[in-house]
Amino acid sequence: MIEKLRSFIEISDETSQWGPEIWQIIEPRADAILENFYTKTGAFDINVDLTPDTVERLIGKQKQHWRALFSSKFDEEYANSVRRLGIRHREINLDLAWYVLGYAALKVAFTEVIIDSPMPPIKKGRYIKALEKYVAFDMALALSTYGATVFD
Numbered sequence: 001m002i003e004k005l006r007s008f009i010e011i012s013d014e015t016s017q018w019g020p021e022i023w024q025i026i027e028p029r030a031d032a033i034l035e036n037f038y039t040k041t042g043a044f045d046i047n048v049d050l051t052p053d054t055v056e057r058l059i060g061k062q063k064q065h066w067r068a069l070f071s072s073k074f075d076e077e078y079a080n081s082v083r084r085l086g087i088r089h090r091e092i093n094l095d096l097a098w099y100v101l102g103y104a105a106l107k108v109a110f111t112e113v114i115i116d117s118p119m120p121p122i123k124k125g126r127y128i129k130a131l132e133k134y135v136a137f138d139m140a141l142a143l144s145t146y147g148a149t150v151f152d
């Protein structure tokens with residue numbers, strides 16, 4: 001199933017070569033992006049408990065997750081880690097609407113880093129297109145644990 005999904009969104013071998021390059025650009029800004037993300041999330045009074053200690057732990061874990069995604073070979077190890085992640089969010093009753101918008105907010109922030117990076121426009125376009133695919137793929141796998149049987 002993973003291969004089928006990957007094929008549908010057209011993550012080619014070329015696309016997956018760009019993952020580590022994309023993460024290299026984003027990583028120096030990742031702490032700031034994630035701090036903003038959790039500050040915003042906290043301000044919206046979503047039904048999950050985000051103490052300062054939790055946030056610090058989550059920033060580390062999220063960074064690890066994105067790093068793993070962008071260096072991923074879209075194999076079973078990666079798929080299992082996303083599955084665990086989706087299940088964890090389902091366990092804490094994170095509403096799908098917040099989960100989807102959370103992904104979207106992070107994707108916009110990552111896109112802004114690429115837009116602001118000094119490189120030819122054509123390269124920016126390619127990276128942004130690849131970023132779209134990476135985030136969509138991750139989100140699709142995570143969300144599928146909420147009820148569908150895509151992993152069966």
Ligand code: HEM
Pocket residue numbers: 041046048049050058061062065085088089092094098099101102103106
């Ligand atoms: C508004 C959206 C979101 C909220 C409110 C939220 C909240 C949380 C909370 C409260 C936990 C802690 C669960 C625990 O105590 O173990 C958690 C775990 C985590 N979240 Fe989110 N989350 C959101 C979206 C996302 C997104 C989009 C990602 C990116 C893929 C993400 C990545 C993670 C990771 C990596 C963990 C750690 C899971 C583990 O323990 O291994 N979260 N999230």
